[in-house]
Amino acid sequence: MATPDLHATTAARLGAVQQRYTAKRRALVELLADAGQPLAIPDILTRGASLAQSSVYRNLVVLEQAGVVRRVISTDDYARFELAEDLTEHHHHLICSSCGSIDDFTASSGFERTVTEALVEVAKDTGFDAQHHRIDLIGVCARCA
Amino acid sequence: MATPDLHATTAARLGAVQQRYTAKRRALVELLADAGQPLAIPDILTRGASLAQSSVYRNLVVLEQAGVVRRVISTDDYARFELAEDLTEHHHHLICSSCGSIDDFTASSGFERTVTEALVEVAKDTGFDAQHHRIDLIGVCARCA
DNA sequence: CTCAGTGCAAAGGATTTGCATGCCG
């Protein structure tokens, strides 16, 4: 799943905020890239990231500020993290209200166009400066059903 | 803002889960109804709810289980609560990435129709049993701009 | 040699829970 230049891009963005792209950070990014779905910290630790819990948190903060990863909120107690959209693909989430797990899905381009147009309209009406949108489906995942 | 039968409905739903509609709970529901936007616990306490903090949390859990209120997640540390949609009106949120405040907005019916159709499609493809959807605009609110 | 990155342990802070009391039914 790792795009050829995923690491190059990440390195560049980290550099832009005076941060290094260490082996541990690389491992973290690869873990997220391979997962294909947002991961909670316990998931990350379980999947053999040889990192102290605190370092995971700290690095995720750094990567978030660098615009490499994004924090996603779910229904359970853990925050989840995924690669920034411009490193993957514009997508939305299926959030399980039972177990809190999150899966990705993509919508048709026509749908996205409609949504974008509508949201521009809303922004105009409310004076709200929208940076991006978020569409989630809340329900019960296949595992919990 | 309080619909004539808001309290009747609330009482009924609480009754359905063997819970009473006490004066404190009524005050909580009215506070949320009047606010017109999701409130965080500190907001609730500030607005003169004569309730202990722990009771607010406890009652919100009860009300959530009864399907009277809904928990909304933002970007800051506090969870926020609003009345369930069927007690108000279907709407979406403008979330400020700067201060974490949340405001409501409604979209055109055509937009909602398109969204619903698209989401039904997605649910069919993924085997995900969607209960409802959530559309948020993330950006900077007028106050923070 | 310097300074960012890391691990470990302790601190922080929103949320939850235990227990005694008071009130509704």
Add this chain to the structure above:
DNA sequence: CGGCATGCAAATCCTTTGCACTGAG
């Protein structure tokens, strides 16, 4: 009267932070 709701305070648990050590440049 009995049981649930409430307040207060202590406990939880995810997340953050302090500090000393290590490794890259």
